[in-house]
Amino acid sequence: MSTFFKCIKEEAWIITSLFFVFLIGCNTVEEKAETPEEIFAVLDKVYKADLDSCISFAEALQHSSTQKDIEQQFLNARTYFKKIEPILSFVDVENYETLNQPNLLQVEEEDATNIKISEPQGFQVLEEIIFADTLDIVQLQAKAEFVASRLKLIRTNTKLTGYKPYHFLWMVRNAIVRVAFTGITGFDSPVLANSLDEAKQVYGSLQKYLIHFEPIFADSEIYKAWQEEINATVEALSGDFDTFDRFHFIKDHTHKQVELWNQTVKDWQVEFPLELALKNDAANLFSAEAYNMKFFSSRFAPEIDEQTVALGEQLFYDTNLSLGKGLNCGSCHQPALAFTDGKAKSIGRNGMELERNSPTLTYAAFQKGFFFDKRAGNLEGQIVNVVKSEMEFHTDMDYITQAVKNNKNYQKSFQQVFKDSISERNIRSALATYVRSLAPFNSKFDRNIKGEEATFTEEEVLGANLFLGKAACATCHFPPFFNGTVPPRFKETELESLGVPATAANDRIDTDPGRWNVFGTEEKRHFFKTSTVRNIALTAPYMHNGVYKTLEEVMDFYNVGGGQGLGLDVPLQTLPPDSLNLTEAEVQAIIAFMKTLTDQQIGALTAKVE
Numbered sequence: 001m002s003t004f005f006k007c008i009k010e011e012a013w014i015i016t017s018l019f020f021v022f023l024i025g026c027n028t029v030e031e032k033a034e035t036p037e038e039i040f041a042v043l044d045k046v047y048k049a050d051l052d053s054c055i056s057f058a059e060a061l062q063h064s065s066t067q068k069d070i071e072q073q074f075l076n077a078r079t080y081f082k083k084i085e086p087i088l089s090f091v092d093v094e095n096y097e098t099l100n101q102p103n104l105l106q107v108e109e110e111d112a113t114n115i116k117i118s119e120p121q122g123f124q125v126l127e128e129i130i131f132a133d134t135l136d137i138v139q140l141q142a143k144a145e146f147v148a149s150r151l152k153l154i155r156t157n158t159k160l161t162g163y164k165p166y167h168f169l170w171m172v173r174n175a176i177v178r179v180a181f182t183g184i185t186g187f188d189s190p191v192l193a194n195s196l197d198e199a200k201q202v203y204g205s206l207q208k209y210l211i212h213f214e215p216i217f218a219d220s221e222i223y224k225a226w227q228e229e230i231n232a233t234v235e236a237l238s239g240d241f242d243t244f245d246r247f248h249f250i251k252d253h254t255h256k257q258v259e260l261w262n263q264t265v266k267d268w269q270v271e272f273p274l275e276l277a278l279k280n281d282a283a284n285l286f287s288a289e290a291y292n293m294k295f296f297s298s299r300f301a302p303e304i305d306e307q308t309v310a311l312g313e314q315l316f317y318d319t320n321l322s323l324g325k326g327l328n329c330g331s332c333h334q335p336a337l338a339f340t341d342g343k344a345k346s347i348g349r350n351g352m353e354l355e356r357n358s359p360t361l362t363y364a365a366f367q368k369g370f371f372f373d374k375r376a377g378n379l380e381g382q383i384v385n386v387v388k389s390e391m392e393f394h395t396d397m398d399y400i401t402q403a404v405k406n407n408k409n410y411q412k413s414f415q416q417v418f419k420d421s422i423s424e425r426n427i428r429s430a431l432a433t434y435v436r437s438l439a440p441f442n443s444k445f446d447r448n449i450k451g452e453e454a455t456f457t458e459e460e461v462l463g464a465n466l467f468l469g470k471a472a473c474a475t476c477h478f479p480p481f482f483n484g485t486v487p488p489r490f491k492e493t494e495l496e497s498l499g500v501p502a503t504a505a506n507d508r509i510d511t512d513p514g515r516w517n518v519f520g521t522e523e524k525r526h527f528f529k530t531s532t533v534r535n536i537a538l539t540a541p542y543m544h545n546g547v548y549k550t551l552e553e554v555m556d557f558y559n560v561g562g563g564q565g566l567g568l569d570v571p572l573q574t575l576p577p578d579s580l581n582l583t584e585a586e587v588q589a590i591i592a593f594m595k596t597l598t599d600q601q602i603g604a605l606t607a608k609v610e
Contacts, residue, residue, distance in 0.1 A: 012336070034215045034491045036165050042212050043168075044160040047087045050205070051155055055078035059150040061126075062141050070140065072282050074130050077147070078123055080282040082201035086175040086209070086266040088154065089251075091168070093489070095154050099147060100188050102110050103128045104574055106475060112519045121146050124188055131191045132426050149379045165216065166270045168209070173278065174443065175202055177285065177488035184246055185474040186236075193241040200237050203230050219267050226260055229253070246468040247461050250479075251449050255284050277490035282357025286446045286480050295490070296365050297436065298378040302418070302429055304437050312434025315393055322393040324349065329431070332358040335602060338535035339438060344546025348391040355512065356485070357546040360539050362602055363532045365436035366481040368493040372528045372544045372555010373515045379432035380425075397424040411423070424536070429549075441480075444596040456596070463593025464505045466586055471558075472576070473590070476530050482597065498568035500543045502552060509568045551594065555587045 005222045040583045057077035066069045080101065089096040099122040108116040120145060129140050179199045184192045197284065209228045210223070217223040233253045237244075262281065272280045282290035293304060302308050316329040323509040332346040333422040339361035341347075346358040356372055370376040376385055386394045387400060401424050404410050414422045415432065445464070448456045456464075465472040476496060478487055484494035493519075495515055502510040527546045542548045548557065561569035564577035582590070 006220055016221045031174060033212060036216065037161075039212050039216070040163050040168075041173075043087075043209060046208065047084060047160065048155065048158075048288055049590055050080050051088075051158075052081045052152065054084060055151045055155065057149055057491075058144055058151060061144040062148065065137075068133065070130055070135070074126055075194075078127075078198070079201055081123055082198045083205045085178075085202055086171055086205050087160070088158075089178070090171040090174060090211075091158055091160070091163075092154055095150060097547050098122060099123065099150060102188075102190070102398050105572065107521060107523045109521060109524070115519060115521055117523055121150075122501050123147065124190055127189065127191050164271050165213075165268055168213065169265060169268075169270060170276065170411070172209075174488040175206055175256070176257045176261070177278070179286070180250050181204070181474075181479045181487040184244065184249065185468050186241065186472060187475045196237045196239070196241060200234050201589065203234050203237070208231060217264075218543075218548065219263075221262050222260065224262075229260060229567070231258055231561075233257070242470040243386045243465075244469060245461075245465055247449070247456075247464040248286075251451060255450070258284060259280065266390055270271060276489070284450050286449050288440050291366065291490075293365065293436060296367070298380050298432070300425065301380075301436075302430065302433055304433055307413075307417050308430055308433045309437045311410075311417050312409075312430040313431070314413070315404070315431050320403050321387075321395075322349070323395040323399070326350075327393060333361050336538075338357050338538040338599075338602060340539045342540070344541050348389070348432065350395050352391045354391055356544050357541065359531050360535055361435050361438050362535050363439045363483065364441055364483050366485055366490070366532075367483060367529070368485060369490060369529060372531075374493070374495060374529050375518045380428040383428050385430055393473055397427070400424075400427060405437045438602055440599050440601060443594070443598055444599045448596075457592070459589050459592045462544060463585075463589035463591070465583070465598075466590050467593055471580055471582060471586070471590055473533075476575075477533050479534055482534050483532035496530055496542075496574045497525075497526065497527045497570060497572050498575050499526070499566065499568050499573050500528075500548060500557075501563065501566065501568065502545070502549055506557070508567075509570060510547070512543070523552050525546060525572070526570065527572075527574075533594055534597045535599055551591045552587070555582070555590060559587065 011226050028171070033042045045287055054077055057073050059079060061070065061073040064073050085100075101120050101122050101124060103120050105126045105220070106118045108114075108118055109115075115462065122276060122566065126140070126147065128141050129136060129143060166538060179202055182188065183197050183199045183202065185194050189195050189198060207227065210230075214220075214223050235250060262283065264363060265280070275295070277292055277295045279287075279290055279292050284290060294301070316333075319325045319328045322328065327349060332341045332348075333493055334341055341358045343358065343376065345356060346354040348354050364370070369375075370382040371385065376382040384397060387395055387397060393400075401422065401598070402428055404414075405422050410422060412418065414430075418426045419424060444460075447453045467477075468479070475483075476484060476494065478485060480487075484496070486492050486494060496516075500510050502508050509526070513525050515527040516522065518524075536542075536551065540549055540551075544556050548554050557566075559580045560566060561577040561579050562573055562575040564573050564575075565579060
């Protein structure tokens with residue numbers, strides 16, 4: 001086929017696709033719906049019209065040949081993907097995450113016999129292919145075909161019939177949290193950093209959906225407030241990605257929307273059948289009371305109350321529980337150091353140096369996976385690992401249970417707390433509950449973002465905005481916990497390969513294989529859990545091996561692009577290897593911000609090491 005006729009054919013395809021989208025838009029009937037059932041029926045049509053547009057542009061992408069057309073069809077498809085994101089991410093989260101996953105090798109490790117490794121797919125992958133220095137057209141077409149096919153599958157299998165108002169409210173709140181905590185950070189727009197415009201598309205859809213729910217508002221002023229707030233939010237989502245004021249966006253808009261959401265729950269008289277990670281009555285996003293601890297805990301975990309915490313604290317500092325009676329949990333987790341120990345690598349039994357740095361226990365509850373390699377699934381499991389470790393307690397739970405039973409003071413406490421006798425499970429539950437209590441959310445940052453005080457300096461605001469934007473810190477350290485637990489579902493805590501060096505000379509990679517130790521998966525060698533940066537001013541030295549003594553050294557490591565940026569061989573590095581190009585003033589601003597994450601007090605019953 002001649003180049004001329006090929007171009008004509010491709011142009012015809014694009015025009016046909018655009019006409020198809022136009023027809024879909026024209027045929028979206030603004031139906032009058034008054035009952036929830038009728039509203040969801042209309043919502044289904046609105047959603048599928050946008051989904052059809054997304055499919056059409058994804059198909060057009062496969063048939064585009066010029067760089068300009070390819071870029072335009074991608075941007076069109078991506079725009080409609082963001083339009084459908086609020087609903088798609090709720091009704092079919094697995095397919096949503098497949099279509100929005102980072103351009104990294106995907107590894108699923110159920111157990112040693114069930115390890116799945118797959119190539120990444122979706123819009124982030126397409127973005128990196130299309131806007132690379134050299135375009136791989138074959139790879140582009142294959143990835144675009146996958147996207148179009150998956151979208152068609154979603155189209156076939158998705159129906160909103162049977163959904164209730166509480167489903168819609170959850171969907172809206174998830175969208176609000178996702179924009180604030182990942183959307184505006186550049187998390188899923190790795191090359192273009194088109195996050196602000198994409199957030200506008202999300203809010204445009206929320207506004208469009210809310211219009212159909214107007215009949216069920218008893219108080220029309222709440223509906224009006226939603227429309228005004230969304231208009232103000234879209235207006236606020238303007239400007240340059242690097243200079244956008246994320247701190248005040250969350251403070252002034254995200255929290256206003258959470259407040260409106262709670263008002264809407266009361267106005268609609270909604271009763272929720274259960275609670276997700278974020279409680280149904282959460283007043284803001286930076287409070288211990290906002291999160292459902294049962295969601296983050298093991299099945300039989302008790303409530304966090306004063307008696308259980310006090311018992312767990314007593315066990316935490318009891319040296320009688322270790323063989324030889326030389327250690328307690330506080331030996332490596334000291335309150336004054338945000339429950340770390342100030343050493344590069346902790347010192348265990350008989351002065352033996354442990355293999356890794358002692359991580360903070362603050363906010364440890366808000367993780368899905370424990371230890372740097374996530375070898376334990378919950379805090380109770382982590383406790384067992386420490387007890388059995390030859391370099392730490394070097395014993396077993398039977399020994400500890402007997403040691404506790406031998407102490408008459410414990411007998412009364414366990415009866416009061418658990419209404420039961422001393423047992424292995426109750427011991428682990430008490431210890432885990434104490435650790436779960438170490439999340440006060442009372443740092444200077446928390447107080448300012450919640451509007452309780454206005455003491456943030458210009459440098460701290462700049463640092464917060466750099467952390468949440470240009471410096472890309474928040475694409476791994478997600479608010480509100482500032483660890484690797486991904487909002488808004490909070491069901492996964494990420495592992496990353498950063499290329500951490502063995503020494504501060506940055507001349508060779510650390511030999512610790514990290515996650516590889518768990519199942520021997522080569523694709524997870526040198527992967528480590530993303531820890532929280534809350535209380536980071538107290539937790540030096542840093543990284544899993546304590547290689548860096550100062551936050552300045554840590555920032556230099558990230559600023560040059562991690563291990564690869566240092567010239568080390570890190571084949572599966574998840575951190576972009578390019579320099580962040582942060583100035584010295586910007587680095588200092590980020591450090592100033594991170595210091596505002598230091599809690600005033602850690603735990604209502606913070607103890608001293610005895």
